[in-house]
Amino acid sequence: MLRDITTKTLRDQGRAFAGWGVAIVLLVAMYVAIWPSMRDQPAMSDFIDQMPEAFRNLFATAGADMSTPVGYLQIELLSFMAPILVILYAVTAGSAAVAGEEGRRTLDLLVTAPVSRRRIVLEKTAAMVVGTVGLSALLGLALVVEGRFADMNLPVGDVAAAMLHLALLGLVFGGVALAVGCVTGQAGLSKGIAAVLAVVTYIVNGLGAMVSWLEPLQRYSPFYQYAAHDPLRHGVSWPAVVVALVTVVVLVVVAVLGFERRDVRS
């Protein structure tokens, strides 16, 4: 388990992974358990329909139908809770990658080993990608398997598509934390900037449809790429995948160049 930086980093997260896994399985179980009572309450859909449009856009995906399993999950889980979980994980991993080790001073061990700084950043990035994709996959698996118990009959392909977009959403903000951490060496700052950016782009996406001056910005929000095309019903949006991937790649390049050019803090 100590063959390279990637496996070492994933091993370090071992216990945290277990925690995240349990949290995800329980969270999905909770949503699945509530589903039958929701389904039998048509008033719920009316309630959502009657919400002010701003609220509906912020806390639910527009157009989702609460009376179907897919619409219910879209509103209850994928609009808010799942992105928070995955972004939280990815940002933590991205920030810990270089800035976190630097803050704890263990980075000296790595940088003075015969390993290039580029390789350190790339292997750390690989660990973040594996972790984020793993958690998203676990969430998807939990949805499909646990959904069976409540006869939700979720379309497996579309769940996979939604999880792909979810993982990419996490990686965009994880990439921000990674890049800021690599350029500045400050773990706190990198988490802070990524979190603020996540909140701002979430609001821009939610309100973009209604606030005219936000509308041109909406398309640039990672949340727009994540959910605007409603992946649980329409599958993968390849343009959205490309946009997210390019964003992540650019952020990783910034991280490498930033880290290669600066002093390791003491």
Place this chain on the structure above:
Amino acid sequence: MGSVITAEGLTKAFGDTVALRDLTLEVESGEVFGYLGPNGAGKTTTLRLIMGLIRPTRGSVSVLGMDAWRDAVPIHARVGYVPGELVLYDRLTGYDHVDYLAALRGSARPARVEQLAEQLDLDLRRPARELSRGNRQKVALVLALMNEPELLVLDEPTGGLDPMVQRTVQGLILDHAAGGGAVLLSSHVLGEVQRVASRIGVLRAGRLVAVERLDDLRAKSLHHVEVQFADTVPAAILDPVPDLRDVVVDGPSLRCSAPQSSLDAVLKVVSAHPVVDFACAEAELEETFLAYYGAGETDAA
């Protein structure tokens, strides 16, 4: 004997603070170079420049003929480093550290590890968070030495070690140099380096103020002279003798510190007066060092 470290006009500023100014220095293979100075003088900055952790503001430093910043990776394959403010991975054991850093070099656990652990009396099976500062220091030494590097860069490597283990470490350092390797050894006290170093450099406020062979320093070594005369002697009795320090003449008693080269002149002056008692003892090298290179600014005491 080739030059292993060559610094030329090496300067490092952090913002407005110049931590190291125009350092020019050579360390050769087979040599143990003691790098001395008070905390904050720029020792750690120098070592971090050599290890490519930080980038020079001006000037350059080359290690094994390669640029310390640009060619950090090939250099690190041939250098062992013990950082000053050492931190290990809390949850990893000594063996985990060994295996991880060996894997990063593309090798299996080096055979030398067991031997080093035995010499240092170190249990590599325990996680780092359970180790005392001294034992963590030993793990760092194993990590630095296990790949038989050509150069050792050691930032206060014996801090936190008991005197017995300090001896062992000094033995390892001497073996390394005897095998043709070079060592750059920083410390804020001469005592830690005087048994092993062949040359010392003295750093103060970011400037290298002296480089001296330890043998030359020993030749300058001070002697404490105390004389009790039968009668009061003139206060200026020792004025004709050069290179004396701390001269105190108080009625019939006299005290001073004299380098070996001045002892003859002191004796001749003293013997012109009736003497009741006379004592002369060689000072610790540390004291000689401090007398020449500034006690006031050193936290060595």
